[in-house]
Amino acid sequence: MTLLRFEDVSLHRGGRLLFEGVSFVLGAGERLQVTGQNGVGKSSLIRLAAGLLREASGRIERSPLALADDNVAVDRELTLKQALSFWDGSVGTAMEALGIACLAEVPVRLLSSGQLKRSTLARVAASDAKLWLLDEPLNALDGDGAERLSRIIDAHLTAGGAVLAASHQAIAGEWPKLELGA
Amino acid sequence: MIGALILRDLRRGLAGAAWLPVAFFLLVATLVPFAVGPDAQLLARIGPGALWIAALTAALLPIERLIEPDRADGVLDQLALHGVADETTAVAKIAAHWLSFGPLLFIAAFPAAVLLGIDPAALKRLLLSIWIGTPGLAALAVAVAALTAGVAVAALTAGLPRAGSIAGLLLLPVAVPLLIFAAAFCGDGSNQALALEAAISILLLAGAPFVTAAAIRAART
Numbered sequence: 001m002t003l004l005r006f007e008d009v010s011l012h013r014g015g016r017l018l019f020e021g022v023s024f025v026l027g028a029g030e031r032l033q034v035t036g037q038n039g040v041g042k043s044s045l046i047r048l049a050a051g052l053l054r055e056a057s058g059r060i061e062r063s064p065l066a067l068a069d070d071n072v073a074v075d076r077e078l079t080l081k082q083a084l085s086f087w088d089g090s091v092g093t094a095m096e097a098l099g100i101a102c103l104a105e106v107p108v109r110l111l112s113s114g115q116l117k118r119s120t121l122a123r124v125a126a127s128d129a130k131l132w133l134l135d136e137p138l139n140a141l142d143g144d145g146a147e148r149l150s151r152i153i154d155a156h157l158t159a160g161g162a163v164l165a166a167s168h169q170a171i172a173g174e175w176p177k178l179e180l181g182a
Numbered sequence: 183m184i185g186a187l188i189l190r191d192l193r194r195g196l197a198g199a200a201w202l203p204v205a206f207f208l209l210v211a212t213l214v215p216f217a218v219g220p221d222a223q224l225l226a227r228i229g230p231g232a233l234w235i236a237a238l239t240a241a242l243l244p245i246e247r248l249i250e251p252d253r254a255d256g257v258l259d260q261l262a263l264h265g266v267a268d269e270t271t272a273v274a275k276i277a278a279h280w281l282s283f284g285p286l287l288f289i290a291a292f293p294a295a296v297l298l299g300i301d302p303a304a305l306k307r308l309l310l311s312i313w314i315g316t317p318g319l320a321a322l323a324v325a326v327a328a329l330t331a332g333v334a335v336a337a338l339t340a341g342l343p344r345a346g347s348i349a350g351l352l353l354l355p356v357a358v359p360l361l362i363f364a365a366a367f368c369g370d371g372s373n374q375a376l377a378l379e380a381a382i383s384i385l386l387l388a389g390a391p392f393v394t395a396a397a398i399r400a401a402r403t
Binding site: 013047050051052053064065066067069070071072073074075077086087123 | 186255402403
């Protein structure tokens with residue numbers, strides 16, 4: 001089953017061609033890592049895959065998806081559990097999986113950037129979307145966080161999901177690479 | 183999701199500075215008699231108009247926090263990814279904004295009327311015009327907020343920080359018809375003025391969600 005398909009996609013940003021001729025297919029149980037130098041368009045490709053940007057040419061097919069990027073999208077004045085529950089009712093297991101269950105009653109504004117990153121990933125893990133889009137998922141994560149991330153990714157892939165991640169760092173596991181700007 | 187979104191925005195609005203538009207409204211009502219003198223007849227005549235200027239500016243006071251924080255924080259993106267149309271988001275924001283200042287303004291009109299010596303018959307007209315006009319004001323404020331955010335994003339890429347506030351200035355003329363007919367109805371109680379005020383308010387309510395959604399989409403980079 002195809003969850004995400006790029007066919008000869010190109011993208012313009014600010015009047016400049018960012019990339020062109022990008023094609024790939026992501027099916028159930030598959031993962032793909034977008035790599036490349038800073039500014040080559042990794043984050044833009046993720047936002048394009050999410051449908052938040054419009055492609056200049058080519059075709060994109062996508063199934064329901066969840067996105068984790070640098071924008072936390074949780075209300076700072078609420079406790080972490082309340083804030084995450086706004087997006088998906090059952091966040092308990094996901095918070096457990098990312099090791100932030102103990103922070104459930106802590107106001108979001110007090111959290112560190114690493115804890116916020118884990119919260120963003122927990123929001124994705126709690127969603128029932130098959131396709132996960134992760135933009136620089138390792139940013140601000142410590143060793144334990146990275147390990148937990150690779151564990152939830154493995155579980156998600158085993159359950160028939162797919163993951164598209166953009167990162168210039170190596171993510172644990174066997175990742176086919178899509179090199180932008182090469 | 184739209185109910186949850188309205189509740190969330192209302193909670194944020196009331197937890198933030200819900201008293202600010204109302205305090206501003208009452209502040210103007212307090213200052214007008216000092217500025218124009220204690221002539222009761224004159225005050226009663228210009229009172230409703232002055233209060234309507236106060237209501238308009240009060241509604242536009244919180245535009246900085248209506249759209250931009252949610253855009254910068256990725257909330258608008260996540261809403262779109264959760265299948266909420268940008269137009270729906272806009273409707274929810276308009277409803278929440280109105281709920282956070284409309285009823286309070288309605289209540290604040292009573293002490294304001296006393297301060298300006300507005301007689302009961304004119305107060306009744308003022309209340310009716312506030313009831314009918316503030317939803318339009320809320321719609322306008324949300325549209326201005328979204329345009330401000332959109333222009334700010336575009337201006338930032340072009341190297342013009344803080345250019346966003348110009349959108350608010352440019353959109354202010356749209357509010358003028360509402361002001362004219364609301365003040366006219368408060369003045370002489372003509373039903374045509376009330377009908378036109380209602381028409382403008384409905385027009386703003388109908389158009390604002392689309393303007394807001396277009397601005398939200400334009401601000402996505």
